[in-house]
Amino acid sequence: MVEKENSSTDLTDNLLQELRRGALVMAVLSQLKEEQYGYSLKQRLGERGLEVNEGTLYPLMRRLENQGLLQSHWEVVDDARPRRYYQISPEGENILTTLITEWQSLTEVIEALVVSNH
Amino acid sequence: MNTNLIGRYIHAVGQQLPEKMREDVQMELRSLLADSLEARVASAKAVGRVADEDLIVEVLRDFGAPKEVAARYAPIQKPLIEPALTPIMNLIILLNLFFIWGYATYSLGSPALEGDATLLVRDAVLNAVTSTIASLLIIGIVFFVMSRVVATYTIEWNPRALPPIESPDRPNHSALIGQVIGIFIVLILLNFFPNWVGAPYLIEGRWQFVPYLAPTFSVHLPWLNLFGILTLALNGIVLRKGRWTPTLRWVEFGVSGVAAVVLYRLLVADLLTHLPALNEFLKGMFLVMLGCVIVELGVMFYRLVKRPNKVQPVFGATILSK
Numbered sequence: 001m002v003e004k005e006n007s008s009t010d011l012t013d014n015l016l017q018e019l020r021r022g023a024l025v026m027a028v029l030s031q032l033k034e035e036q037y038g039y040s041l042k043q044r045l046g047e048r049g050l051e052v053n054e055g056t057l058y059p060l061m062r063r064l065e066n067q068g069l070l071q072s073h074w075e076v077v078d079d080a081r082p083r084r085y086y087q088i089s090p091e092g093e094n095i096l097t098t099l100i101t102e103w104q105s106l107t108e109v110i111e112a113l114v115v116s117n118h
Numbered sequence: 119m120n121t122n123l124i125g126r127y128i129h130a131v132g133q134q135l136p137e138k139m140r141e142d143v144q145m146e147l148r149s150l151l152a153d154s155l156e157a158r159v160a161s162a163k164a165v166g167r168v169a170d171e172d173l174i175v176e177v178l179r180d181f182g183a184p185k186e187v188a189a190r191y192a193p194i195q196k197p198l199i200e201p202a203l204t205p206i207m208n209l210i211i212l213l214n215l216f217f218i219w220g221y222a223t224y225s226l227g228s229p230a231l232e233g234d235a236t237l238l239v240r241d242a243v244l245n246a247v248t249s250t251i252a253s254l255l256i257i258g259i260v261f262f263v264m265s266r267v268v269a270t271y272t273i274e275w276n277p278r279a280l281p282p283i284e285s286p287d288r289p290n291h292s293a294l295i296g297q298v299i300g301i302f303i304v305l306i307l308l309n310f311f312p313n314w315v316g317a318p319y320l321i322e323g324r325w326q327f328v329p330y331l332a333p334t335f336s337v338h339l340p341w342l343n344l345f346g347i348l349t350l351a352l353n354g355i356v357l358r359k360g361r362w363t364p365t366l367r368w369v370e371f372g373v374s375g376v377a378a379v380v381l382y383r384l385l386v387a388d389l390l391t392h393l394p395a396l397n398e399f400l401k402g403m404f405l406v407m408l409g410c411v412i413v414e415l416g417v418m419f420y421r422l423v424k425r426p427n428k429v430q431p432v433f434g435a436t437i438l439s440k
Contacts, residue, residue: 038146039153055182058150059190062143083153084146 035087134188183275200265235394
């Protein structure tokens with residue numbers, strides 16, 4: 001019984017993770033019109049209600065950069081510590097527009113489906 | 119207080135990343151961890167909490183286990199064999215190879231062998247290669263199954279248990295001492311008791327000890343002694359100093375060069391042993407060993423001339439004391 005409960009919790013966690021994964025890419029791209037370094041982006045997302053684990057956010061930023069959706073450069077800030085600043089690339093802007101359009105149409109459909117079933 | 123936990127964490131993540139991205143990710147992680155720790159220290163001080171090692175542990179826990187973080191940076195396929203099981207698997211493979219190839223050597227040293235030496239060596243090598251492949255497959259399958267079982271146990275990650283950063287200059291004491299003992303025994307045998315180098319065989323219903331070395335083998339002794347004494351001296355100095363210095367690394371390169379000369383001389387020598395099949399087999403072994411030493415020399419030279427790794431400062435203490 002306990003084992004079944006555990007596997008159900010795991011399944012829920014996995015499904016929630018999958019649901020958030022795609023949305024997180026959109027959230028990150030949307031907040032990088034101005035350049036940000038890793039921690040400032042995490043703070044910014046948190047202030048807007050999206051708490052993201054560092055171990056997830058930072059590798060994601062690098063992955064998006066490798067895919068050409070973000071661009072980055074190193075800069076030495078006041079306390080002489082170098083930081084990597086990220087900003088959305090022109091290609092990232094195009095993809096973000098497509099993602100937002102798809103997201104809006106998808107939420108409308110899903111909302112209608114969920115409401116009609118309740 | 120262990121403020122180098124962050125350095126050990128960054129090192130642990132880097133160890134699991136491909137080399138081409140390692141330095142860059144480590145540099146970024148260093149900067150990101152510093153930002154997180156700074157924010158954590160500020161929040162702690164605001165509520166009157168002491169800024170101590172616990173804050174570093176909290177930050178590292180939030181980032182996640184090094185293995186998981188590295189996998190997010192560079193998704194890699196699950197290894198066939200769990201890294202924790204690799205040392206014991208390597209030891210079993212080594213013992214296995216020692217027995218298979220030791221037996222091949224022993225069988226070719228039998229005075230009862232008759233026939234063409236080349237054919238006898240070919241058959242012995244084929245048997246040894248077949249046994250090697252079969253045993254490696256079996257060992258591989260066993261450890262693959264064990265790895266799947268081990269992988270199902272998840273242990274909670276503890277930042278305080280991060281392994282220390284091993285310095286590449288720290289010598290492997292047990293390997294060096296093993297080498298010293300081995301070389302000392304071989305030198306004593308070759309110089310003072312050459313007739314003891316051999317093995318017992320059942321000849322005409324009676325066990326008899328058969329010495330392997332031909333009397334002409336003694337012409338190789340000066341080079342073998344030179345290599346042995348240089349290795350003993352080098353290992354002694356490294357053990358005494360407790361670390362490898364750039365000069366000692368160059369000396370090691372030179373000693374390996376002497377090893378290559380010794381192997382080449384043994385390879386082109388007419389007669390190492392009066393047993394023809396064993397003579398051919400040993401030459402084949404020396405050829406393989408010479409190839410390995412040449413590759414090793416290349417690797418050593420590359421490591422000696424390439425840019426040394428930058429030493430990263432420990433910054434955990436600085437941030438905590440701000």
